[in-house]
Amino acid sequence: MSKNYYELLGITKNASPEDVKKAFRTLAHKYHPDKKGGDEARFKEVNEAYGVLSDDKKRAEYDAYGRVFSGGNGFSAEGGSASDGEGFDFSNFAQGQGFNGNANGFEFDLGDIFSDFFGGQRERVRRGRDVSVDIELSFSESIFGTERRMLLNKTSTCEVCKGNGAKPGAKMETCKTCNGNGKVRENRRSIFGSVQTTKACDACEGRGQMPSEKCASCHGAGITRKQEEIMVRAPAGIEDGEVIRLGGAGEAIRGGTSGDLYVKIHVTKHLLFKREGTNLVMDLPVKLSSALLGDEYTIETLDGNVIVKIPEGIKPGEMLRLRGKGVPIDRTRRGDLLIRITIDIPTKLSKEAKKLVEELKRQGI
Ligand SMILES: [Zn+2]
Ligand SMILES: [Zn+2]
Known part of the structure; x- marks a missing residue:
């Protein structure tokens, strides 16, 4: 467990939402950095604790795991605008009694407080917009990995003035x-x-x-x-629907950091192969005689043609396994190619063939 949010707010784990709010208000008053005797570090900790404990979902996560997964501590403002921050309930805060500009005999700045909640206008780094694009890969490219060159129209940092x-x-x-000052006051x-x-x-x-x-x-x-040229590397084994994140390759913003580029992968279906985890699966229809007597078939794999031995008496639905002809797992290992046998039952027999099958029938086959 990182920080104990309950201790920070001086409350117990059973504290009601009202207790949380009350404790927060008291401490926010006490530590507000613009106030005499304020403590910016403590103020931020209190904000962080409140951001988690005032949100039912985050509080439950925090209680269960000692940390919060959904949206960090709730104050990370993404997308370039300070008011994009989520997880802070402005209305509850603003309507609370006794917490306004000057009712308590000291003056402080709501603007400052809110900017602290939303990541702090003063320290907050402006961030450009994220960009997302879709790319289509062939089945084979998704298995073995590939590189794609993309041309993107986007806002970039000016090269002349950096x-x-x-x-x-x-x-x-x-x-x-x-x-x-970098700041202006307004009413x-x-x-x-x-x-x-x-x-x-x-x-x-x-x-x-x-x-x-x-x-x-x-x-x-x-x-x-x-227009900017961007190379995207899709690693071997990437799956349909996966997203590659290229940090900083999104839109630039003046005086801030660039957003990220998200590349969503679409994989074209293969006529022969289906992917099942790290294995590939294909159907192989064999002739009735091949199933009965055994045979050899040349099949297509992603690594070229391979001869497969069909054992005598194979049944429909049985699987043959070609080791290492599947999806790469790491540098040295690959999954397998599974060949599901189906049997081609002829719909029409020649007179001669019919005679032979009738002979089989007499034999009890
Ligand atoms: Zn410039
Ligand atoms: Zn200015």
Whole structure:
């Protein structure tokens, strides 16, 4: 177990949702970093604990496993917007008694608190959008692995300014809009009435600095939309529906990290082979006489043609196994090719053949 969220909030495992909320409010007041005697580290821990314990599903996971699998601690804002964070119940929080801008004789900033919940506007790294694409592989490519070159139209970091939006050699100057703070205050109407909040400065996107001259190539945006060539490596044995994640190959964003690229794999069906885990399965129809007397058949495998011995007296549904002709398991091992025998019963017999079968019948066969 990593952190004990119950201890952090000073409550027991049996605490009701109301107890959780109450403990959180008290501690959030106590540790809020903008407050005198605040403690940012503790404040964050308390936030984290609340994010888990206030969510029934996460709390149950935490109780069972000592950690949370569904959506991390709930504050990871994905997708490039600070308000995308999930897992925090804004309405409950905002409607709680005694927790508003100044009722308790000190002033703090709701904007700051919320930005902390959502990963912290101040420290939070802006992230470009994720991109997803689909690619189609032949059956054989999926078994042996392959590489695909893709051309993607997407937002990429400007190569001229390396994404900072400045003309190469330009000086960085203090932003005039926010006086270098990176934040501007604004009055927002809320359920409490008018509340003062801070938000990232639009002019400098929270950086507090601006180049004296903009990059001519991207007009200061730091990003450009262009076609980019991307190589995707599909490993041997990849299955239909699997997704390959290429970290950082998604859309770029100014002053942040790029999103990820998700490549969804579609595998074309094979006429002969079906995949069952690491084995391949195929049907082999043999002649009645071959089944009775035994025979040799040349069959197609993914590794070329192979001669298979049909033993005397084989029955329909019996399986023959060609070891190592299946799906790669690792560098040295492969699954098997399973050959399911079916028997071709002739629908029409020649006169002569009929005589022979009647002879078989007399023999009790
Ligand atoms: Zn540029
Ligand atoms: Zn600014």
